[in-house]
Amino acid sequence: MTYAIETQALTKRYGKNTALDGVDLVVETGSVFGMIGPNGAGKTTAMRLLLDIIRPTSGSATVLGQSPITGGAALRRDIGFLPGELLLEGRVTGRSLLKHYAEISGPVAPGRIDALAERLGLDLTRHVRTLSKGNKQKLGLVQAFMHEPKLLVLDEPTSGLDPLVQQEFLSMVREAQHNGQTVFLSSHVLSEIQNAADQVAVLRNGTVVKVGDVASLRASAVRRVVIDFTDAAADDIRTALLALPQLDNLTVADGEVIQVTGTVEGHIDALVKAIAPFHVVDLRVEEQDLESSVIDLYSNEANK
Known part of the structure; x- marks a missing residue:
């Protein structure tokens, strides 16, 4: 090289x-x-x-x-x-x-x-x-x-x-x-x-x-996820997702459609596998642009 x-x-x-x-x-x-x-x-x-x-x-x-x-x-x-x-x-x-x-x-x-x-x-x-x-x-x-x-x-x-x-x-x-x-x-x-x-x-x-x-800079950033479920118990979904260490700020809104929001740091493979047993009707991942990723890096470095 x-x-x-x-x-x-x-x-x-x-x-x-x-x-x-x-x-x-x-x-x-x-x-x-x-x-x-x-x-x-x-x-x-x-x-x-x-x-x-x-x-x-x-x-x-x-x-x-x-x-x-x-x-x-x-x-x-x-x-x-x-x-x-x-x-x-x-x-x-x-x-x-x-x-x-x-x-x-x-x-x-x-x-x-x-x-x-x-x-x-x-x-x-x-x-x-x-x-x-x-x-x-x-x-x-x-x-x-x-x-x-x-x-x-x-x-x-x-x-x-x-x-x-x-x-x-x-x-x-x-x-x-x-x-x-x-x-x-x-x-x-x-x-x-x-x-x-x-x-x-x-x-x-x-x-x-x-x-x-x-x-890779964007992939390592924190992203917001919104997931809609049906035909499932909110407690079961909450239990499955709370086991994910990279998922933070979890909220579960019960109803005919159960909506889950949270933030995921890094890759979302573990999250996808965790929700696979449930009936997912919608999944939205709001990916950060490079600017947001860099701002997070500055903030994390300043807090060390």
Whole structure:
């Protein structure tokens, strides 16, 4: 297995403050890897360490098989980077600025810049200093994608973009992955991670709380279930369900149709087997989205 990114006990301290604490990550080549976390979780710090913008206090990282510290300009040309705080000023046009970046980053295919600008709705003839935050973000995306780098490192890439442009960005990410590129992105827009990423790392206070695919994060979450029974005794149903350790907040409403509600943590296989002997007329499982799952992870970690 080849990795586009690998970190071992990666740590960054500023005096007594720890921004990143012993992070171990592997990002497979050709995958889309997302980092989720609140402000101050360590997402931007991790990206800056991978790009050698800052140096680690301890631990190590490899990017595209090389150390960011020794990889030099050749390694940088294989990376497209969009910082979370994009500062673009000047009296030059967007086209002139991108031409300058192209001379630094390496060859850009003819027509590539115009094609990306058209997809994002970006006017390249306007001066950079006149652009809105959203249009500056589009300019940043074009410079990151235009030379088709092996690795894209994107910090909050859809900040300031309207929903239609966000969807176009997701299409660009999928196309990059189809072309064999690796995408490493962070976001507060959890639906964006849910729609784009193969793997997700959840960060809190500089520490990785959990790593997994989107489906497993959602499967490990707490889900609400509602079950309707007929032709059964409420006490028998209650007894069968109380034996399930993963079923909480159980309520049983007696009547012609007995309705049971509760919450289930993790897989529901045991619940399905427990209700199998009864006549079930309806079963509803309200599955959490990724946002709810991540919020639960934050809450559980804070209560430890």
